[in-house]
Amino acid sequence: MDTLNLTKSLNLSFIEQVSKESGQNPSLCYQCGNCTAGCPYTHFFDYPVSQIMRLLQTGQRDTILSSKAIWLCATCETCTTRCPCEIDVAMIMDTLRVIARRENKVSEKDVKLFYDSFLNSVKEHGRLFEVGTLLSYNLRSGNFFADADLGPKVLEKGKIHFFPKKIKGRDKVAKIFTRFQEKAKKHG
Amino acid sequence: MAEKEYAYYAGCSLEGTAVEYDMSMRQVFKALGVSIVEPEDWSCCGSTPAHTVDRVFAAALAARNLTIIEKMGTGTVTVPCPSCLSVLKRAHLGMTGDESFRNEVNELLDEPYEGGVVPKSTLQVMLEDVGLDTIASKVTHALPGLVVAPYYGCILTRPPEIAQFDDPENPMSMDKILEAVGVKVADYAFKLECCGAAFGVPKRDMVNRLTYRVLSMALEAGANCIAVACPLCQQNLDLRQGQVNSTMNTSFNLPILYFSQIVGLTYGLSPKELGMDKLVVSADDIVRSRITIEELAQREANAKAAEAEAKAAEKLKKAKVKEEDTKTEET
Numbered sequence: 341m342d343t344l345n346l347t348k349s350l351n352l353s354f355i356e357q358v359s360k361e362s363g364q365n366p367s368l369c370y371q372c373g374n375c376t377a378g379c380p381y382t383h384f385f386d387y388p389v390s391q392i393m394r395l396l397q398t399g400q401r402d403t404i405l406s407s408k409a410i411w412l413c414a415t416c417e418t419c420t421t422r423c424p425c426e427i428d429v430a431m432i433m434d435t436l437r438v439i440a441r442r443e444n445k446v447s448e449k450d451v452k453l454f455y456d457s458f459l460n461s462v463k464e465h466g467r468l469f470e471v472g473t474l475l476s477y478n479l480r481s482g483n484f485f486a487d488a489d490l491g492p493k494v495l496e497k498g499k500i501h502f503f504p505k506k507i508k509g510r511d512k513v514a515k516i517f518t519r520f521q522e523k524a525k526k527h528g
Numbered sequence: 529m530a531e532k533e534y535a536y537y538a539g540c541s542l543e544g545t546a547v548e549y550d551m552s553m554r555q556v557f558k559a560l561g562v563s564i565v566e567p568e569d570w571s572c573c574g575s576t577p578a579h580t581v582d583r584v585f586a587a588a589l590a591a592r593n594l595t596i597i598e599k600m601g602t603g604t605v606t607v608p609c610p611s612c613l614s615v616l617k618r619a620h621l622g623m624t625g626d627e628s629f630r631n632e633v634n635e636l637l638d639e640p641y642e643g644g645v646v647p648k649s650t651l652q653v654m655l656e657d658v659g660l661d662t663i664a665s666k667v668t669h670a671l672p673g674l675v676v677a678p679y680y681g682c683i684l685t686r687p688p689e690i691a692q693f694d695d696p697e698n699p700m701s702m703d704k705i706l707e708a709v710g711v712k713v714a715d716y717a718f719k720l721e722c723c724g725a726a727f728g729v730p731k732r733d734m735v736n737r738l739t740y741r742v743l744s745m746a747l748e749a750g751a752n753c754i755a756v757a758c759p760l761c762q763q764n765l766d767l768r769q770g771q772v773n774s775t776m777n778t779s780f781n782l783p784i785l786y787f788s789q790i791v792g793l794t795y796g797l798s799p800k801e802l803g804m805d806k807l808v809v810s811a812d813d814i815v816r817s818r819i820t821i822e823e824l825a826q827r828e829a830n831a832k833a834a835e836a837e838a839k840a841a842e843k844l845k846k847a848k849v850k851e852e853d854t855k856t857e858e859t
Binding site: 416437438441448450451453458462477490498507510512519523 | 540541543544545547569570571572574575576577578579580581582583584585588589592635636637638682683686687688696697720721722724725726727728729730731732734738767768770771805806807808
């Protein structure tokens with residue numbers, strides 16, 4: 341277990357930033373641990389979700405943003421559903437991912453890369469092109485044969501399309517991406 | 529039920545790896561007299577990846593579709609995929625509940641969304657709008673021997689503020705629909721336990737370990753089949769079942785059917801049209817086990833008659849033994 345000097349690494353503006361962006365009040369958390377008790381991913385996390393909440397209350401920005409936990413959370417909503425203080429914990433985890441992404445501090449590169457491959461496919465075609473997304477992920481991640489064992493199975497079932505279904509309004513979908521990027525640039 | 533028209537947002541998975549969900553859902557709706565129309569030129573909802581980027585951006589990808597659906601004038605859009613549903617509902621609720629959020633989202637769109645669409649899962653439309661009586665009235669076939677573990681996945685009913693449907697801890701909508709069509713439903717404790725969601729590609733081991741638990745618990749509940757309502761759950765449990773077997777040293781052979789396929793089978797619909805052959809773990813045994821309800825009634829009557837006969841024979845035997853006993857006593 342890591343030892344943190346809370347005074348040295350305290351970042352008050354981070355608490356404010358997460359509260360504002362998530363619309364949640366992390367100080368309501370009294371560390372009952374119910375979120376962690378129900379979290380299906382806790383065995384894979386470096387910090388259980390209740391500890392992420394505690395780290396947030398103590399403004400431990402760098403530890404949180406570089407944690408694996410925020411990227412291995414699947415937004416299954418168990419924590420949010422069971423929090424006795426009615427904190428939308430999954431929304432806080434989501435906000436933390438968004439901030440980590442913005443600050444280029446992503447610990448689980450493959451997870452982000454998969455999401456990016458997915459979104460690139462949507463930007464290009466308007467809809468998700470499953471084969472293209474997988475190939476793009478495999479090439480960019482270096483995991484050239486990720487899920488190669490599944491190929492023959494879906495092929496045999498006639499579930500694979502080798503060409504994307506391009507929608508007419510794909511430029512309109514692409515515009516959502518560019519408008520967002522322009523806006524993000526403007527606001528730094 | 530007066531025929532009502534719904535917009536039907538199938539989502540990207542239902543064009544590819546979950547094509548059998550689309551096929552069976554359409555067939556079942558047709559049988560129930562529910563008329564559905566696909567929104568023209570719909571686009572991807574953004575799903576999980578978009579909300580790791582930004583909330584407004586994610587809502588915009590979803591809201592482009594809400595704008596298209598709003599113009600159709602159906603009022604309600606029915607959505608088979610829980611991930612699409614959740615994203616569409618988040619966008620709708622966020623935009624109708626918060627004006628500044630709505631403006632921010634609309635700034636990213638060509639045409640604004642005004643808030644006039646109610647997204648509902650296909651399960652919700654069946655349960656609440658069609659109703660269990662109508663669902664039951666279309667049954668022509670039975671699946672004797674089938675015991676189903678109803679698996680809802682994480683987000684179909686959660687969080688309750690977004691889903692606004694069924695129970696967030698012990699959902700029953702799928703249980704009720706399956707029971708209404710005469711299928712035996714197992715008491716399944718893992719209805720909501722996450723299957724690994726969208727991590728299949730980048731974190732395969734993690735997903736295999738999670739699906740292992742979902743599959744094991746279904747067997748423990750006495751089920752010989754799992755019913756799902758989510759393309760991602762289905763993919764993780766069905767397509768990746770072989771991976772689970774090789775990594776976890778197990779020998780699962782558990783068919784994973786969409787609830788709509790099971791309903792369709794009880795309606796006597798053709799297995800081919802329900803996409804039964806699209807499943808990776810074969811459901812052929814289930815298809816073969818199908819009999820008409822008349823046959824089932826005959827079988828049950830025969831079984832009852834045989835039972836009554838056996839009972840009568842037993843009674844006769846007992847009476848004979850007693851008679852002989854009294855005879856021996858007398859002598």
